[in-house]
Amino acid sequence: MPKIEHTDYYSHILGTSLQVEVTGHYGYPIIMFPTSQGLYTQNHDFQLNGSINWFVEQGKVKLYNIQTIDSRSFYDESIPPQERIRNYEKYVQFLIREFVPYIQKLHNTYRVAVAGASFGGYHAANFAFRFPDVVSHLFCLSGAFSIRNFMDGYSDDLVYFNCPREFVKNDEAWKYKHLHIVLSTSDQDICRDKNAEMAEILSSKGIDFWYDEKKWINHDWPLWRMVFPTFIGAFFS
Numbered sequence: 001m002p003k004i005e006h007t008d009y010y011s012h013i014l015g016t017s018l019q020v021e022v023t024g025h026y027g028y029p030i031i032m033f034p035t036s037q038g039l040y041t042q043n044h045d046f047q048l049n050g051s052i053n054w055f056v057e058q059g060k061v062k063l064y065n066i067q068t069i070d071s072r073s074f075y076d077e078s079i080p081p082q083e084r085i086r087n088y089e090k091y092v093q094f095l096i097r098e099f100v101p102y103i104q105k106l107h108n109t110y111r112v113a114v115a116g117a118s119f120g121g122y123h124a125a126n127f128a129f130r131f132p133d134v135v136s137h138l139f140c141l142s143g144a145f146s147i148r149n150f151m152d153g154y155s156d157d158l159v160y161f162n163c164p165r166e167f168v169k170n171d172e173a174w175k176y177k178h179l180h181i182v183l184s185t186s187d188q189d190i191c192r193d194k195n196a197e198m199a200e201i202l203s204s205k206g207i208d209f210w211y212d213e214k215k216w217i218n219h220d221w222p223l224w225r226m227v228f229p230t231f232i233g234a235f236f237s
Contacts, residue, residue, distance in 0.1 A: 002056040004044070009102070011094045014069070018094075023049055024062035028236060029103045030113040030137075031095075031127075032065045033120035037075055040067040048117065051225040052232045060236040061113075064103065066095075068123060074150040081154035085147075089158050096131050104134075115139035117224040118191070122147070125198075128179065129164040129171075137180040139231050141224045142191045145198050165198060173205040181209035182231050189219040210234075 002024050008017040019040045032049075034042035043049050043065050055061050073088035103112050111134055116124040121143020128138040145165040148155075161167055168176075181202065185195040192213070199211045210231075217223045 002053060006041075009066075009099060011098055013090055013094045013098060018067040018069075020067070021065040022063070023065070024056040024059070026059040027056065027062040028060065028113060029107050029109065030061050030063050030115050030139075031099070031103065031124075032063055032114075033068055033116035033123035034065070035117055036119040037070040038068075038120070040065050043117075043120075046221045046225075048221065048224055048228060051228050055229075055232050055236055061232060062107075066099065068120075070119070074147060081151045082156065084150060085154075085156070085158045085162065088147075088162065092127065092130070092162070095127055096134070100131075100134055110134065111136035113137035113139065115141070115228075116143065117141035117221075118219065119144065121191075125164055126162055128181070129168050129176070130161065132175045132179050135179060137182070137235055139182045139184070139228070140195075141184045141227065142186075142189050142195070142219050143183070144191055144194050146194075165194075165201065168198075168205070169201055173207050176202075176205075176207045179207075180235060181207070182212065183209060184212045184214075184224075184227050184231070186214040186217045186219070186223055188217060189223070191219060 005022040007020050009020050010017045021041050032043050049063055069091050073084050113136055114124040114128050121140040124138055125140045125143050125145055128135040146163040151159055183195045183199055185192045202209045
């Protein structure tokens with residue numbers, strides 16, 4: 001079994017500590033996000049991490065499962081939408097200004113991989129498309145590409161720049177040319193149309209990506225456990 005470590009990372013931007021589960025002893029760093037309001041251990045608990053144990057044990061990859069602040073941002077209906085998006089933007093700034101630099105230094109690498117399923121796929125995709133310079137691989141499993149459904153009709157620049165289905169359309173394609181993008185879905189996935197639309201956006205801009213659509217399987221952990229090893233194996237075997 002791979003080495004698993006639980007630790008806290010203090011964020012000055014958020015003014016609090018976030019929990020991190022680190023899996024593996026060596027390898028290319030993959031920052032992983034849980035699904036909606038999921039615990040930072042969720043990908044371990046539902047065996048998504050375990051589906052790529054071989055790559056972890058061989059020192060091909062090392063996993064950093066990071067806590068999110070979903071319950072203090074998009075899912076907090078007790079605060080106005082502008083506060084939800086401001087809170088989330090602080091989380092994004094924590095990632096780019098604090099956590100990723102920590103990983104870069106630790107691994108002596110400039111770029112990292114990001115991954116997640118469902119709303120974790122949104123977190124991964126949003127970060128990768130906003131900061132492609134520091135991301136090498138995006139593994140988006142049944143992800144979404146907009147957060148307008150959480151905004152109660154409110155709109156500003158922060159909302160726009162956290163909706164990849166919008167800002168990528170207007171961005172310069174060269175920024176993404178180096179990025180290995182995987183969009184995974186299935187014909188029975190509730191996020192299937194969102195992924196097909198994102199694939200069309202990327203295709204229209206001449207950005208390379210891998211669109212994978214399975215058959216006869218729902219938006220759930222069995223799908224994600226099935227496909228994740230294939231994607232990791234394609235790039236890190």
